[in-house]
Amino acid sequence: MNHFTFSWGNNYIAVRALLRAVGHKLQRPPRINASVIERGIQAAHPFLCFSGKLVLGQLQQQVTEGAERMVFMSSLGPEACRCADTSEYMESLFCGVCPAFSAHRIGGSGFDSALANLRAHFGPGVRKSQCVRGYAHFFRKLDLIHKVEKCCAALRCLSSDPLAVRLLETEALARVDEANGWLSMWNMSRWFDRRIAALPKRDGPPRLRIGVVGGEHILSELGDIMQKLKTIAETGVLLDWRGGFRQLARADDRQRAPLKQKCRTYLTESVSTSELYSCAHAIDFVHEGYDGLLHIYAFGCMPQTALKPILQRLANDNDVPMLSLSIGDRFADEGLENRVEAFIDLLDARRPTQGA
Amino acid sequence: MKPTIGIPQAMLHWEFDGALARFVQALGHEILMSPATHRSIFERGKRLVLDELCFPVKVFMGHVAWLRAKEVDRILIPVIVGHENNQVFPCHLRTRLADLAVTLGVCSRERLFSPSFRFDANGLTFSGFLELGHQLGADSDEIAAAVPTAAAPLTTSSHEDRRTPARLRIALLGHPYVVRDSWVNGGVASKLRCLGCQVIEEPGLGFCPQGTGLHFDLAARTLTLARQWDRNRSIDGIIFLLPFNCGPDGDIARHMIETTQTPMLTLVLDELQSDGGVLTRLEAFVDQLSVVRGMQGASVT
Numbered sequence: 001m002n003h004f005t006f007s008w009g010n011n012y013i014a015v016r017a018l019l020r021a022v023g024h025k026l027q028r029p030p031r032i033n034a035s036v037i038e039r040g041i042q043a044a045h046p047f048l049c050f051s052g053k054l055v056l057g058q059l060q061q062q063v064t065e066g067a068e069r070m071v072f073m074s075s076l077g078p079e080a081c082r083c084a085d086t087s088e089y090m091e092s093l094f095c096g097v098c099p100a101f102s103a104h105r106i107g108g109s110g111f112d113s114a115l116a117n118l119r120a121h122f123g124p125g126v127r128k129s130q131c132v133r134g135y136a137h138f139f140r141k142l143d144l145i146h147k148v149e150k151c152c153a154a155l156r157c158l159s160s161d162p163l164a165v166r167l168l169e170t171e172a173l174a175r176v177d178e179a180n181g182w183l184s185m186w187n188m189s190r191w192f193d194r195r196i197a198a199l200p201k202r203d204g205p206p207r208l209r210i211g212v213v214g215g216e217h218i219l220s221e222l223g224d225i226m227q228k229l230k231t232i233a234e235t236g237v238l239l240d241w242r243g244g245f246r247q248l249a250r251a252d253d254r255q256r257a258p259l260k261q262k263c264r265t266y267l268t269e270s271v272s273t274s275e276l277y278s279c280a281h282a283i284d285f286v287h288e289g290y291d292g293l294l295h296i297y298a299f300g301c302m303p304q305t306a307l308k309p310i311l312q313r314l315a316n317d318n319d320v321p322m323l324s325l326s327i328g329d330r331f332a333d334e335g336l337e338n339r340v341e342a343f344i345d346l347l348d349a350r351r352p353t354q355g356a
Numbered sequence: 357m358k359p360t361i362g363i364p365q366a367m368l369h370w371e372f373d374g375a376l377a378r379f380v381q382a383l384g385h386e387i388l389m390s391p392a393t394h395r396s397i398f399e400r401g402k403r404l405v406l407d408e409l410c411f412p413v414k415v416f417m418g419h420v421a422w423l424r425a426k427e428v429d430r431i432l433i434p435v436i437v438g439h440e441n442n443q444v445f446p447c448h449l450r451t452r453l454a455d456l457a458v459t460l461g462v463c464s465r466e467r468l469f470s471p472s473f474r475f476d477a478n479g480l481t482f483s484g485f486l487e488l489g490h491q492l493g494a495d496s497d498e499i500a501a502a503v504p505t506a507a508a509p510l511t512t513s514s515h516e517d518r519r520t521p522a523r524l525r526i527a528l529l530g531h532p533y534v535v536r537d538s539w540v541n542g543g544v545a546s547k548l549r550c551l552g553c554q555v556i557e558e559p560g561l562g563f564c565p566q567g568t569g570l571h572f573d574l575a576a577r578t579l580t581l582a583r584q585w586d587r588n589r590s591i592d593g594i595i596f597l598l599p600f601n602c603g604p605d606g607d608i609a610r611h612m613i614e615t616t617q618t619p620m621l622t623l624v625l626d627e628l629q630s631d632g633g634v635l636t637r638l639e640a641f642v643d644q645l646s647v648v649r650g651m652q653g654a655s656v657t
Contacts, residue, residue: 045606045607045609045610046606047598047600047601047602047603047605047606047609048603048606048607049603049606052607092611092614092615093611266455266459267452267455268435268452268454268455268470268472269435269437269472275448275452299408300408300601300603300606302447302449302603303448305406305408305448305449306448306449306451306452306455306456308406308408309405309456309459309460310452310455310456310459312459313458313459326408
């Protein structure tokens with residue numbers, strides 16, 4: 001049976017692998033473009049975060065094209081955000097357009113709840129072994145997507161053939177999607193490693209190193225914006241982005257404890273979501289001597305809005321320049337380019353001259 | 357000598373129904389509560405925080421800034437760490453008020469008391485009071501004796517204003533720190549009373565909704581209340597007080613408005629609202645309700 005979901009950037013590929021393991025299909029979500037964004041703005045309340053508007057626009061487009069059975073992956077815990085278990089809300093939004101619309105959350109805070117959610121949607125015939133296999137594939141593919149995207153972002157700077165890197169990224173993601181089973185995923189990973197090793201290297205170290213932190217949803221969804229940033233990487237600026245959906249999907253208290261310890265100067269003990277990861281990554285970047293921090297988040301994103309002054313404080317305390325980019329529906333590409341260029345110029349100017 | 361504790365009369369004060377102030381007093385400390393919100397307090401907060409933060413947070417930071425300038429030894433900003441049921445979660449800004457106050461330079465970490473509080477079905481759990489009490493130097497017996505004092509006036513059912521004869525019964529829907537702070541909500545309750553309406557406010561603490569499928573506690577609370585009041589035929593209208601850029605309410609606002617049968621007026625609250633504008637909208641709403649009620653009365657008779 002065919003299902004649909006929102007894209008999460010390229011992470012829908014991992015959801016597709018999970019569905020495949022239980023004998024179902026997932027259609028490819030439409031790309032985020034001006035039309036999808038406009039649909040989302042129309043459907044959502046103005047105070048909904050920009051990521052939420054993108055999701056609604058993408059879902060609505062698929063519903064109007066005849067899709068009926070929506071699944072969405074969400075853990076159910078503090079690390080989840082508004083998308084956690086909003087089936088009823090989704091149904092109320094789309095049932096007028098499509099009377100047969102149904103929405104189901106897959107995922108859960110543990111194996112039992114994940115299995116229960118799969119069975120609630122796909123029927124009691126889903127076996128435990130299928131659930132184990134599905135989630136194993138899901139997380140392995142999240143890892144592979146993460147590896148491909150982050151390696152390719154860095155390689156834009158480190159390789160002397162950025163065009164080859166772009167092509168490699170596209171092909172690698174297609175191969176991740178096609179891989180079905182442990183062996184083929186392992187082979188894909190090996191293939192990617194070999195291709196990376198074969199890329200021609202740029203002479204000398206990166207001109208600048210910038211740590212990228214921010215909302216996972218916006219960093220993953222907005223291909224156009226990230227493409228522009230990656231183009232900057234091709235001028236010799238290393239962009240390091242250590243986030244990823246895996247950490248949000250699998251976070252537990254044991255994993256969070258060392259992060260909380262690391263962030264204790266800036267974040268008190270409280271419900272911790274993506275801001276904990278962003279803060280921890282920013283601290284790592286600062287300690288590793290990165291030249292600047294780039295904070296990208298969706299307008300209206302509460303965790304990241306709450307984090308913004310905290311990151312500013314962190315940057316001030318350590319004398320590291322930081323640029324915060326709030327992405328919303330009034331965002332202009334030219335504005336992005338100008339601000340990022342000015343930021344790069346500032347970082348360049350701060351670097352000690354080699355002669356001195 | 358026991359330290360004087362400053363308590364911001366905003367957000368968590370209203371949400372906790374003043375319990376923290378009573379608790380601190382019961383332990384024998386002097387408190388200094390910031391005054392009722394007014395424009396100059398808000399302006400202080402607005403200058404300190406980011407534009408993107410919601411309206412109540414700006415107000416809150418104004419209160420903290422007011423206290424900072426006074427001779428209080430410590431300022432109390434509790435941290436909400438979650439709900440015992442692990443089904444609903446506080447919004448990120450409410451959990452980060454202490455961090456924001458420090459990083460925005462409103463207050464130093466050393467001057468803060470920020471005990472962690474959880475909610476359960478009955479309200480605030482004992483562990484938060486215990487932590488605060490210990491921070492204040494009290495022993496367990498003193499704390500145990502002070503908690504009932506703090507908890508005693510907590511309200512668990514709807515406030516109903518019965519002072520005025522009911523021309524219309526109107527419920528105020530929104531977060532406690534919006535409904536109860538008359539500057540933030542533009543004095544809606546008093547304006548409605550002047551228009552001859554009976555005002556029903558939301559229940560206080562001890563309300564921990566489940567089953568809405570929503571992530572945020574206050575959004576779940578708002579939606580649950582809206583549904584309850586929607587089923588209550590004696591309520592003529594609902595006024596939804598929506599603070600500017602509130603994420604949780606932004607999630608549900610459209611869904612709730614579209615699925616509620618009882619007439620609903622949404623007032624988006626921010627610093628740009630004018631008294632005249634609010635009054636005009638309330639008058640129009642009350643007039644409409646009166647017409648509807650008159651028509652219903654006519655059809656019954």
